[in-house]
Amino acid sequence: RTSNEENDPVVRTQACPALARMGGVVKSPLVLTSLTTALADDDWVVRASASTALADSAPLVVAHASLALGEFSSLLEDSRAETRATVCTALGKVHSLYAAHPAAVRSLLLKGLSDSSLDVTKCASEAVSNLQMTIVDHELFSKLLGYLESSDWQVRASTVEALGCL
Secondary structure, three states: OOOHOOOOOOHHHHHHHHHHHHHHHHHHHHHHHHHHHOOOOOOOHHHHHHHHHHHHHHHHHHHOOHHHHHHHHHHOOOOOOHHHHHHHHHHHHOOOHHHHHHHHHHHHHHHHHHHOOHHHHHHHHHHHHHOOOOOOOOOHHHHHHHHHHOOOOHHHHHHHHHHHHH
């Protein structure tokens, strides 16, 4: 690739589904790492594309679950709320990762629900709803109940949806 192509968000956006298709064939951890790295991209369209691509390559994510969970955990520590929110969205899309590793995904989403950013907590609530998580501990339930008093209507709405699935 040339430097100009690397700096083009359109190219990076188009690379995500291509990587997902490739990951379905080669099952390489390098493909997974490339997609999780894209979750931290400066461009929101690239981040969204990476999130969808991870969902589309769920078998790859599950095959390298410890790597994926480590990458997600690391990205939840990112200084940018946009990255942390995108990680929560991605977690909510990869149903098979939750099915294979429910405690680890639950732990990551609890971290998202505890985030200081309302956008991150909204995305974590949506992920809980998307995964149709059930109550297995009171910590998750308590976190969600606390967000019913949020000043942001979108956080409250996402929380109601998540609670409806519990």
